[in-house]
Amino acid sequence: MRRNKSLTVTLLIIALIAFISLGFKVKPMINAYEDFLPKVVYDVSYNFYTKGIDRKVFVKTFLPESNNRQKISNVKQKANDMKFRTEEQNENLRAIWRAQSKDKFYTINYAFTYKGKAVKYLIDDNLSLRKQSDTILYRYLKPETYIEVNHNKIDVLASDLAKNKSDLKSLIKSIYDYVHNIPSAPIRDLTSALKAYEQNQASCNGKARLFVALCRNRGIPARLKGGLILEDTKKRTSHLWAEVYITDHWVPFDVLNGHFAYLPAHYLELYTGDHFLITHTPNILFDYNYTMEENQHIPFMNVTTDDALMDHPISLLKLSRSGIVPKHTLHFLLLLPLGGLIIALLKNVLGLKTYGVFLPILIAYTFTSTGYITGMFLFLIITGLVALISVPLNNWGLLYTPKIVIILTFTVIMIFIFLNVGLSYKLDWLTAISFFPIIILSIMAERFARAIEEDGTKKALNNILQTLVATSVCYLVFASTTIKMALLIFPEIILLLVIVTLLLGKWIGLRVSEYRRFSFIIR
Amino acid sequence: MKILNILKKSLQNDFDVLGINERNASLIYPNNKRKDYKLADDKVLTKNILEAYHIPCSKTYTVIENIGSIQEKWNDVQRQTKIAIKPANGSGGGGIKIIKKDKEGHWTSGGHRILKEEIFLHLSNIIMGRYSFGSTDRVLIEECIEPHSFFSEIYPQGVPDFRIILLKKKPLMAMLRVPTDKSDGKANLHQGGLGIGIDMKKGILTQAYDGVSYFDTHPDNGNQIVGKRIPYWESIVQISIQTAKHFPLNYLGVDIVIDKIHGPLIMEVNVRPGLGIQLANKTGLKFFLKTT
Structure with missing residues (x-):
């Protein structure tokens, strides 16, 4: 390997900065490591x-x-x-x-x-309806002041809902669906289970009580849960939902907001049972x-580490917290160098041929918004259509720059059509097309069309395939929250990437693809 | 064992084959200055040097620099009967047009009559950069090569040429590039042409490679290739060395044809000569680096 002195010195300096900086972060991190990864x-x-x-x-x-x-x-x-x-x-x-x-x-x-x-629970389809006889659970089957488990009307409704239901899951589902479908109303007052049924209208507290009452009536232990639905605001309303005891677990159900055996991350649990949150x-x-x-939090860290690292000279936490830069922009910037290195490795070490260096990175990042399958599908459609339009443009002998402008304009028109169709037919995945970096995509599609002409369809398609392979590799990396967060906490990683990239720039070994190409000579 | 051996060689990069990374990092970058690339990439600049040092090359009839002077320059070449029109900065043979006069004195291209307006449109397209990715370009109009019978004895269509790679003015490897039926008159290896290895000392063709397998004869017509002696071989090597001496490029590929009348002529100089020459010769380039 040819090495210049200045390159070696540069490598050493970058490595030194990275490691010293990392050293100062690792200690407070280790002191305050948390294995709970909140959403x-x-x-x-x-x-x-x-x-x-x-x-x-x-x-x-x-x-x-x-x-x-x-x-x-x-x-x-x-x-x-x-x-x-x-x-x-x-x-x-x-x-x-x-x-x-x-x-x-x-x-x-x-x-x-x-x-x-x-938290999400998967309920087994084959659980039996055998009544719980556990004495500890007994109180979760009893009637309460506002949970009229044994009232005649509740009884009739419950047995009606239980008709032909032979397993626990379908019975709960039947009760859940019934209560969920009762019209919601912003009723502030306390609504009992019976009242919710009689009015056929209820807010969270009435629905939750009715759900609990019906479950208890069928011998399924159930209880109320109270708490707050967290959002970026100031408010006075609290929330009530239910929990059902299924195979040794209290499984959450929010009949008002339609969460079946699921509790969203922003539900703060405060108490169990039918109580008032505040009494005075x-x-x-x-x-x-x-x-x-x-809180623009960073997973892996508790608040103390967060604060400890805030004033570190090489830190992005302040920036991330401030909200000046949108989160996804910050992530995108952090992922760019990593994506670049991945592409460089794929090209210079494996010998993959991609259309452009940045295209696979940008497309991969787009996929993180659109989803992989949808993104891939839209990408192929756009590329195909642009390649199609390029054929007559090439045949007419248009000069390069006007041709690119036409292709770009065509792509824009196509995106508008897609968006409108998506809107009219409620095809949400189609509207995801607006995430694509259209300029880069147009240029790539034009090159693809030209490659078809110059090198033949087979080779051009082969290169598209290799571009997609590179895109997929980038996507796998970009989709990982861990990697994004690691880069956010340790931007020094970018310096390490620089070192690897500089070394790669000096690496002169055979590319993997060349072993195949020169297989006649390498023996 | 074989795999282990290859693995060991990979780690030490101990192959005779030159890969693209090593070609760029160890041969092109240290030996060629970026500012000198244009001397090879621009055919007009190349020919200026060749002509200045009296290195044999096809005769330049005229160079058209802007659209306004097309008419005037066109009048200058009316005395000729066969000309080659080339974009100075074209690549892969794009934009090259051969036109000749028929018995009545009308210009024809590919056997069909071509109008003056069509020629002018082509000339303007070249100048506007159609074949040079948008940047403006110049047109080179030069004498048309008449391939030597040596070439037609192998394959009668298109223009085959020799490629010699030189490092620090010393020839390392050579090959002959010959079109095939599927390469459409073009002699480039990656366009389906044949690459034929050359024994540099004896001036003899060794084997032909079409990107998939090796042949002793031309795969389309069965004409003998292996063992065929190259005419003017000594002087071909000599003019390639002469070229290398007068270009500030220390690693380069020189393309040479043999004209019926004028003998060997330099056609083009290349700063990034491809690696396929190793396949044509069944030998890695680094083998010659070690031995010469």
């Missing part, structure tokens, strides 16, 4: 405002606890001149604030960071809201 992170805060005129007030509410799908951290409690304590109450954790004096205005603030992921001394001034803010 969403929110900073949530309860805000209560109260004043008792002639009495000492108390406020009680449920506090979130960590479990295998949600992690609560960074808890901060603040209340002026109030006694704060927590108590375990069955399966729930409850907070109690007690005022120390009368006739005083109190502000209570309870803040925490929520990290959560979605009667007849006092009281107001409340919940503020929640989505």
Whole structure:
């Protein structure tokens, strides 16, 4: 390998910078490594405002606890001149604030960071309907004040829904579908199971209670779950859904929002059972809201590491948090050098022939928005159509630049047609065509058309195929969240990529394809 | 064992075969300066050098630089009866047109009469860059080669040529490129032409390769190839060395034809000569690097 002194020195300097920088990051990372990989992170805060005129007030509410799908951290409690304590109450954790004096205005603030992921259960099709006889579960079969399990009407409805249902899953599905299809109404008041049925209209709490009542009526242990649906906002509404006990697991069902055996990542679980989320001394001034803010989090890291790495000189976390650059733009920029190296390796080491260096990278990134299959299909359609239009343009002997402009214009028109057809016939996948980098794509398609003319269809198609192979390899890498996050936390990786690429630029070995080409000589 | 051996050789890059990475990094980049590439890529610049040093090449009739001077330059070549029109910066033979006068003095192309307007359109297209990827170009009008009977004894159509690769003015390898029925008159290996190996010392053809397999005779007509002696071989090698001496390029491929009347002529100079020559000679280029 020919090596220049300046190249060697450059390589060493880049490596040094990368490793020193990495060294300063690894330590705080190791100290604070978390193996829980949340999908969403929110900073949530309860805000209560109260004043008792002639009495000492108390406020009680449920506090979130960590479990295998949600992690609560960074808890901060603040209340002026109030006694704060927590108590375990069955399966729930409850907070109690007690005022120390009368006739005083109190502000209570309870803040925490929520990290959560979605959970989905697959229910076996062949579970029997045998009644649960477990005594611990007994209380999840009993009627409650607002869950009228044994009321005549509930009884009739439940047996009606259970008709011809021979396994547990289809019975639950039958109940779920019935309750889900009851018209939703934004009813604020407490709605009991029976009332929800009689009115044939209910909000989350009525639907959840009816679902629980019907399940219990058929001998299936079920309970209510209360919590908050997190979104980037300030709000007052809480949410109620249900859990059904199936083969040793409490499986979530949200009949209002249509989640069957599934709980989305942004559902904050607060308590179990039919309770009020907030209770306070009667007849006092009281107001409340919940503020929640989505946190541009980095998986693998808890908040302390996040902060520790924030001020590191080679860090993108500040940029990522600030939201100045859209997330996908940041990811795209980070993935470009990696994609480039992949293409360089495929070309110079394997000997793959691709149309352009950047085309496969851009197309692969497009696939991360459109999905692989849809993307591939649209890509082939566009390429095919542009190649088709190029044939007469070449035959007419158009000069290069005007020809490219015509092809580009044609591509734009085609995209409009696709979008309109997609809109009219509700074909969402067709509208994904707008994600494609059309200029690069047009140029590639023109080159493809020219290759058909110059080198023959077989060779041109062969090169398209090789381009697609390169695209697929890039896609596999780009689709990985781990790689994106690793680049975001350790942008030093890009320096390491530079080193590898520089070395590749000096690598003079035979390409894999050349072993085949020269097989007559290599023996 | 064989695989292990190949693996070991791969790691040490110990093959006689020259790969494209090594050709670029070890031969082209260190030996040719980027600014000198145009001397080979632009046929007009190439011919300027060749003519300046009296190296045999086909006679230049005229060079057309802009559309405004087409008429004037066209009048200049009316004395000729057979001419080759080439884009200075064309590649792979694109845009080359051979035209000759028939008995009544009308210009013809491929046996059909061609109007002055059609010729002018072709000339303008060349200047507008149709064959040079959009950048403007010049037209080179030169004397048309009459291939020596040596070529037609192998294959009667098209123009076969010799390619000699030289490093630091020393010839390394040579091959003869001959068209086939499927290559459509073109002699390039990747367009379906035949690459024929040459014994440099004896000036004798060794074997023919068509991209798939080796032959002793031309696959289309059965004419003998192997063992055929090349006329003017000494002077072919000599003019290739002369060319290399007067170009600032230290690694280059020189294309040579033999004209019926004028003998060997330089046709083109190439800064990025292809690697197929190794297949035609059944020998890796690095073998000659070690021995010469």
